[in-house]
Amino acid sequence: MVINASSFGRSGxxxxxxxxxxxxxxxxxxxFIVGFIACSAPLTFEIWSGLYSSLPMKVFTLITLxxxxxxxxxxxxxxxxxxVKNTALRxxxxxxxxxxxxxxxxxGIVIMWGV
Numbered sequence: 001m002v003i004n005a006s007s008f009g010r011s012g013x014x015x016x017x018x019x020x021x022x023x024x025x026x027x028x029x030x031x032f033i034v035g036f037i038a039c040s041a042p043l044t045f046e047i048w049s050g051l052y053s054s055l056p057m058k059v060f061t062l063i064t065l066x067x068x069x070x071x072x073x074x075x076x077x078x079x080x081x082x083x084v085k086n087t088a089l090r091x092x093x094x095x096x097x098x099x100x101x102x103x104x105x106x107x108g109i110v111i112m113w114g115v
Contacts, residue, residue, distance in 0.1 A: 015074050022067035029064040058112045065108040069101045 040047050051057055076097050084090040 018070055019074050022071040025064055025067040026071065029060065032060075052112070061112055062108065065105065065112075069105060073097070073101060 036051065037043060052061070077094065080090050080093055084093060
């Protein structure tokens with residue numbers, strides 16, 4: 001049996017479910033933020049800071065960041081697998097993307113818990 005080590009969900013069905021679940025999380029976050037901005041007529045720094053200083057918003061934002069990184073990884077993996085046939089180049093590109101994604105995750109954690 002051949003196992004693909006670079007696939008996030010280890011199978012097409014798991015990738016499909018992860019992609020759809022992450023899309024739902026991203027949509028919920030977007031709807032919430034748009035609704036918050038629409039309902040907060042004078043959007044000041046105090047209101048914005050107050051929103052992101054609460055624990056549920058920090059957790060929701062970090063879950064959304066994780067969902068975004070999962071969503072992006074599956075998309076990048078599919079594109080690279082389909083279009084980059086050179087295995088060494090594909091490995092370098094995937095490694096580069098993983099480093100970038102990890103730096104985004106680390107900076108997101110530092111930013112969210114620094115508020």
